[in-house]
Amino acid sequence: MMTNGHAQKKPDPCSFIIFGVTGDLAHRLVIPALYNLAATNLLPDRFCIVGVARGGMSNEELNASLMKGLRQFATRPVDETVAKRLFECVTAVEADPKDPDSFDKMASELKEREAARGTGGNRLFYLATPPGAFLPITKQLARTGMLAENGYWRRIVIEKPFGTDLDSARHLNAELLKLVDEHQIYRIDHYLGKETVQNILVLRFANGMFEPIWNRNHIDHIQITVDEKLGVGHRGSFYDSTGALRDMVPNHLFQLMSLVAMEPPIRFDAHSVRTEKANVLAAIQLQSEQEALHNSVRGQYRGGNIGDTVIEDYCKTTDVKPGSATETYAALKLIIDNWRWAGVPFYLRTGKALAAKRTEIAIKFKQAPFAMFRDTPIDQLSQNYLVISTEPTEGIELQFNTKVPGPTIDIDGVEMKFRYKDYFKAEPSTGYETLIYDCMIGDNILFQRADSVEAGWQAVQPFLDAWKKAGGAGLQPYKAGCEGPEAANALLTRDGRSWRKLS
Structure with a gap:
């Protein structure tokens, strides 16, 4: 659109x-x-x-x-x-x-x-x-x-969901393609109808200030968060057979990841854009089951309060099996094994019954040298983030350091914020308008292709296999209304990094 x-x-x-x-x-x-x-x-x-x-x-x-x-x-x-x-x-x-x-x-x-x-x-x-x-x-x-x-x-x-694992996704693709051609299939993901998500390509490739530094030389790591305040609610039967990983990662989070990490397409058309997105997902480093356990955290919420709402234990939810080992929270560390992103970790997290509803991509830039400020009272510089947010408010935020007014050298972090609703006065939408319109005009640039779907499932399959074998072992409880299981923090702290706060 x-x-x-x-x-x-x-x-x-x-x-x-x-x-x-x-x-x-x-x-x-x-x-x-x-x-x-x-x-x-x-x-x-x-x-x-x-x-x-x-x-x-x-x-x-x-x-x-x-x-x-x-x-x-x-x-x-x-x-x-x-x-x-x-x-x-x-x-x-x-x-x-x-x-x-x-x-x-x-x-x-x-x-x-x-x-x-x-x-x-x-x-x-x-x-x-x-x-x-x-x-x-x-x-x-x-x-x-x-x-x-x-x-x-x-x-x-x-x-979605398009399959429940790699084998089922391959089977579904193969069977559908016996009946219709690929150009007739529109695998829809409503996250890609959001203005800020579509704007990622414009932000990256239409701005000379960002395009040259969008690589391993300048970016330390990237965090992608899709968190919800709501519990499972009346979807117990569906969710208990699905879980946070299947429900969110191969589709929503990987779509965001592919837009952030893809190479510039040779032209802005469906074939070129979707090819580069598929290439990124295919380049995700495949992990052994042991590595998958080391580089992931899965959790399940317990009862608590979120504002005035009382959330009961996940396992007490209607249609959830007693003693279920289904995860309601998933956090992963992934590496894209290509020239642009070599050595840059991508941290993904998603969960239910958390402290805040938030969907964002946070690009953390490498720290500037501190040498010239060593004789000042500054202990450390604030972190430099570019944050692309789709929920609760669509917009872009840039965090950087500046001097505090006064006779001494004091440095503090500040934020510059752009909000779609303030600048463009756009009418509220469902997120489906763009996607339905594109279906009717035959533009499938925002829709997944078969190879992209399968590449996404291939990347998460080691986690699915490892978690299935582990059963309830390793499932981390967390209280509804918090920021997730404590073990998720260790996923980053062991690398000398930390998650951005949800609230």
């Missing part, structure tokens, strides 16, 4: 087909994002929404359900005229992969709807479903010809 100041083009006429339209994801994020696109006139002039549910539902019932969800989860005041225009094109259809005949009926109904709305044959299938449904749905769509590109484009959007 980056436009270099040019007007954004309208997408081609199309049908937007949502599987799992009655679910939480569709109501909280997908529909509010479509509304925001409609409000900014970025939907096609000829457009329709087709909601697919396994149970029967009338058009009126679906329309009312989506309108109720929009009013609840909209990121801006709802304009009734815009909402009515969006939902007047809603159609409900029934389809279940366990009933192949229902997909034959769906194919017929979809053609009728396309003819009535004049949307042509362009189709965007959005799978807002549990991961186990990705392949069965795609197989039925392919069998009935609904994914065949005969003069029209046909695209399929797949949410």
